[in-house]
Amino acid sequence: MINVEYVNPFIAATLQALEVMAGLRPTRGSPFAKVTCVAKGDISGVISLTGDDTVGSVALTFSEGLARRLYSSMVGEVASTLSREVKDAVGEVANMIAGGAKAVLVQSGHSFRIGIPVVVMGKNHLIDHKGVMPCLVVPFQLEDDTFWLEVTLKSR
Amino acid sequence: MINVEYVNPFIAATLQALEVMAGLRPTRGSPFAKVTCVAKGDISGVISLTGDDTVGSVALTFSEGLARRLYSSMVGEVASTLSREVKDAVGEVANMIAGGAKAVLVQSGHSFRIGIPVVVMGKNHLIDHKGVMPCLVVPFQLEDDTFWLEVTLKSR
Numbered sequence: 135m136i137n138v139e140y141v142n143p144f145i146a147a148t149l150q151a152l153e154v155m156a157g158l159r160p161t162r163g164s165p166f167a168k169v170t171c172v173a174k175g176d177i178s179g180v181i182s183l184t185g186d187d188t189v190g191s192v193a194l195t196f197s198e199g200l201a202r203r204l205y206s207s208m209v210g211e212v213a214s215t216l217s218r219e220v221k222d223a224v225g226e227v228a229n230m231i232a233g234g235a236k237a238v239l240v241q242s243g244h245s246f247r248i249g250i251p252v253v254v255m256g257k258n259h260l261i262d263h264k265g266v267m268p269c270l271v272v273p274f275q276l277e278d279d280t281f282w283l284e285v286t287l288k289s290r
Numbered sequence: 291m292i293n294v295e296y297v298n299p300f301i302a303a304t305l306q307a308l309e310v311m312a313g314l315r316p317t318r319g320s321p322f323a324k325v326t327c328v329a330k331g332d333i334s335g336v337i338s339l340t341g342d343d344t345v346g347s348v349a350l351t352f353s354e355g356l357a358r359r360l361y362s363s364m365v366g367e368v369a370s371t372l373s374r375e376v377k378d379a380v381g382e383v384a385n386m387i388a389g390g391a392k393a394v395l396v397q398s399g400h401s402f403r404i405g406i407p408v409v410v411m412g413k414n415h416l417i418d419h420k421g422v423m424p425c426l427v428v429p430f431q432l433e434d435d436t437f438w439l440e441v442t443l444k445s446r
Contacts, residue, residue, distance in 0.1 A: 180336070180408055181338075182337075182338030182340065182347075182405030182406070182408070183405070184338065184340050184403040184404070184405045185403075189405065189406055190406065191338075191405065191406060191408055193408075221418055222420070225418075225420040229420075247340040247341075247403070248340070249338030249339070249340045249345065249347065249405055250338070250345055250346065250347060250419060250420050250442070251420040252336055252338070252347055252349075252408075252417060252418070252419055252420065253417075253418040253420060254410050254412075254415055254416070254417055254418075255415060255416045255418070256410075256412040256413065256414055256415025256416060257412065257413070257414075258412055258413075259410055259411060259412025259415045260410070260411045260412060261408060261409075261410055262377055262381075262408070262409040262410075262411070263406060263408055264378070264381040264385075264406050264407040264408065264409060286406070
């Protein structure tokens with residue numbers, strides 16, 4: 135069973151990060167639980183969460199077009215490819231989401247460290263978080279585009 | 291500059307994990323440092339390392355054929371696709387490598403926690419560890435096949 139208490143701070147942090155960093159206001163879709171995380175995308179930022187009592191990971195998966203749009207909105211420059219700058223932007227957004235969620239979760243006694251962002255690229259790649267807990271996938275809609283937030287978090 | 295003291299335990303743990311878990315004895319190639327980690331593969335196991343004084347990540351990247359061979363050697367059953375069992379095997383091997391390296395590094399005062407394995411699939415995907423430190427890539431040869439160990443680790 136997914137503990138919603140864990141997940142809501144990540145959803146709130148995603149909306150906040152996109153708005154603050156890029157002026158984008160995506161619409162949140164309905165979360166669903168999966169035993170395997172299977173968001174298919176072109177670029178993902180993945181961050182590991184490890185603490186004394188809590189372990190998990192968070193991933194943010196974009197299509198190439200949406201990642202380039204995110205970068206353009208953040209920086210004000212057009213990116214015609216998945217350049218190093220776009221990859222860095224995806225890593226930064228994932229980092230800000232993990233940090234924002236951590237700041238909320240620490241107040242309810244869940245303390246963990248945030249790992250360095252790992253950015254994965256490749257057409258239709260899949261990410262599988264090998265937790266014992268299932269993973270909560272939250273789709274976000276930005277006009278015609280969708281991106282996915284995946285959170286898996288469990289007590290040790 | 292890469293601190294070799296950090297990397298050698300991961301190389302030793304890779305050779306040990308492959309031999310103990312699968313009876314495979316790959317040959318180690320020459321390590322090289324990259325600012326961006328760019329091992330191209332079909333399936334990777336990625337593990338985040340986070341501690342008080344040390345932060346980084348380790349990734350193990352295989353072709354599909356080699357991942358299936360690894361699984362077959364571990365379990366004694368043929369895998370004709372990148373099944374859930376093959377993915378689990380890649381995550382397990384990455385976990386064993388991180389654990390083996392940790393056991394050595396803790397003796398020299400480098401203490402860190404091991405995150406949950408994240409397994410990435412997708413033809414020719416790339417993994418980019420967003421560390422400040424460059425990443426050391428170590429190719430391993432198993433007859434005609436190559437797989438890659440990537441380690442990035444730095445003091446906070």
